[in-house]
Amino acid sequence: MSFATISVIGLGYIGLPTAAAFASKQQNVVGIDINQHAVDTINRGAIHIVEPDLDKVVKTAVEGGFLRASTQPVEADAFLIAVPTPFKGDHEPDMVFVKAAAESIAPVLKKGALVILESTSPVGSTEQLATWLAELRPDLTFPHQAGEAADINVAYCPERVLPGQVMVELIKNDRVIGGMTPVCSARASELYNIFLEGECVVTNSRTAEMCKLTENSFRDVNIAFANELSLICAAQEINVWELIRLANRHPRVNILQPGPGVGGHCIAVDPWFIVAQNPEQAKLIRTAREVNDGKPHWVVNQVKAAVADCLSETGKRASEITIACFGLAFKPNIDDLRESPAMEIAALLSVWHSGKMLVVEPNIHQLPKKLVEQCELASVDDALQQADVLVMLVDHQAFKAIPGTQVQQCWIVDTKGVWR
Numbered sequence: 001m002s003f004a005t006i007s008v009i010g011l012g013y014i015g016l017p018t019a020a021a022f023a024s025k026q027q028n029v030v031g032i033d034i035n036q037h038a039v040d041t042i043n044r045g046a047i048h049i050v051e052p053d054l055d056k057v058v059k060t061a062v063e064g065g066f067l068r069a070s071t072q073p074v075e076a077d078a079f080l081i082a083v084p085t086p087f088k089g090d091h092e093p094d095m096v097f098v099k100a101a102a103e104s105i106a107p108v109l110k111k112g113a114l115v116i117l118e119s120t121s122p123v124g125s126t127e128q129l130a131t132w133l134a135e136l137r138p139d140l141t142f143p144h145q146a147g148e149a150a151d152i153n154v155a156y157c158p159e160r161v162l163p164g165q166v167m168v169e170l171i172k173n174d175r176v177i178g179g180m181t182p183v184c185s186a187r188a189s190e191l192y193n194i195f196l197e198g199e200c201v202v203t204n205s206r207t208a209e210m211c212k213l214t215e216n217s218f219r220d221v222n223i224a225f226a227n228e229l230s231l232i233c234a235a236q237e238i239n240v241w242e243l244i245r246l247a248n249r250h251p252r253v254n255i256l257q258p259g260p261g262v263g264g265h266c267i268a269v270d271p272w273f274i275v276a277q278n279p280e281q282a283k284l285i286r287t288a289r290e291v292n293d294g295k296p297h298w299v300v301n302q303v304k305a306a307v308a309d310c311l312s313e314t315g316k317r318a319s320e321i322t323i324a325c326f327g328l329a330f331k332p333n334i335d336d337l338r339e340s341p342a343m344e345i346a347a348l349l350s351v352w353h354s355g356k357m358l359v360v361e362p363n364i365h366q367l368p369k370k371l372v373e374q375c376e377l378a379s380v381d382d383a384l385q386q387a388d389v390l391v392m393l394v395d396h397q398a399f400k401a402i403p404g405t406q407v408q409q410c411w412i413v414d415t416k417g418v419w420r
């Protein structure tokens with residue numbers, strides 16, 4: 001076997017499913033994470049994140065002896081780095097976790113090993129990774145020094161899986177393979193072909209890095225177009241949902257859906273990596289980010305206007321008005337609140353509003369710290385009975401199933417067109 005041991009560094013939303021996918025093909029996999037709780041949980045055959053079907057695959061892999069987790073790096077034939085790459089300061093990519101991963105594997109690197117970076121990273125990061133490793137291991141040669149003859153192969157192979165469908169997309173999606181040399185690409189393809197049903201599409205590392213950033217920026221720009229339309233339509237008193245439905249009847253038009261903003265840890269972050277490296281050129285990409293980041297504030301102003309209307313029509317005081325927010329997750333039918341525009345809106349409203357604030361989020365059991373003091377977690381029925389102003393933030397299936405007859409409120413801010 002050419003990869004007797006595969007080590008995955010970072011056991012989060014991408015690393016753990018990837019480790020489990022290799023282990024499900026009877027590979028010897030060691031997952032490394034600095035989080036002792038994650039390591040202990042995985043070694044019990046359980047998981048510390050929410051992702052459909054991942055629990056079963058991990059349980060079988062651990063029980064079968066193919067997957068184990070550790071906080072200590074081990075020798076391996078292939079290392080996959082899947083650690084977070086957030087941004088810092090003025091949206092600059094923060095590569096601190098990738099650097100730490102390089103430092104952790106450097107002592108256990110041996111001649112012939114393959115190192116793959118999967119984390120979304122700015123262009124040039126794979127070369128940077130190879131440079132860090134070369135500094136730490138002057139006894140080994142790397143592709144930027146020795147080309148095809150290098151002791152260590154290095155490649156960039158971005159993940160492209162959709163949260164909520166990771167276990168399917170990991171196997172079925174095509175994989176972009178960006179080796180620092182053709183040999184690096186060939187070995188990386190060989191590795192992913194262990195579980196991949198999609199195709200390995202080979203390029204160089206810089207193009208692969210840009211490809212990942214391009215995919216998420218493409219989506220961000222398209223969502224920004226829909227969000228901008230929603231602002232224009234509100235000003236023109238046009239129903240944006242109907243407008244998009246009609247425009248999409250054109251054979252070459254396919255507009256995405258507006259919403260409360262763009263959330264999650266990918267699409268709201270990755271375009272900034274392009275902007276940070278190319279501030280002169282990336283005008284559209286930057287503007288799209290600004291449009292999407294501005295949407296929660298626009299929604300808050302819409303709610304303020306609805307409350308003002310409600311006050312003048314009912315004669316109530318602000319402290320007597322109840323607002324109910326429907327949804328906190330960053331997109332429908334998941335429990336992930338990271339970078340969620342719905343959370344941002346609920347938090348801004350809870351600080352501003354002097355009356356009662358209800359939050360309905362069927363996918364969580366307790367409110368996050370940010371909201372716990374000012375808001376109450378409520379059921380759909382309670383919210384519909386008690387609230388004066390309704391704010392629809394996430395089109396969860398459970399909300400779409402509410403019969404229209406149950407929604408009697410006059411003041412509704414519907415960012416997802418559920419109650420249109």
Ligand code: SAJ
Binds near residue numbers: 120160162256260263
């Ligand atoms: N959204 C809209 N309108 C739409 C579609 C999405 O407002 O029409 C919003 C969602 O509500 C959410 C945000 O955009 O707040 C992002 O959701 P998403 O479903 O578009 O994407 P993610 O962040 O869950 O996953 C993306 C995917 N990238 C692309 O589709 C190009 C996934 O394939 C990537 O692997 C993932 O980012 C990642 O890890 O980079």
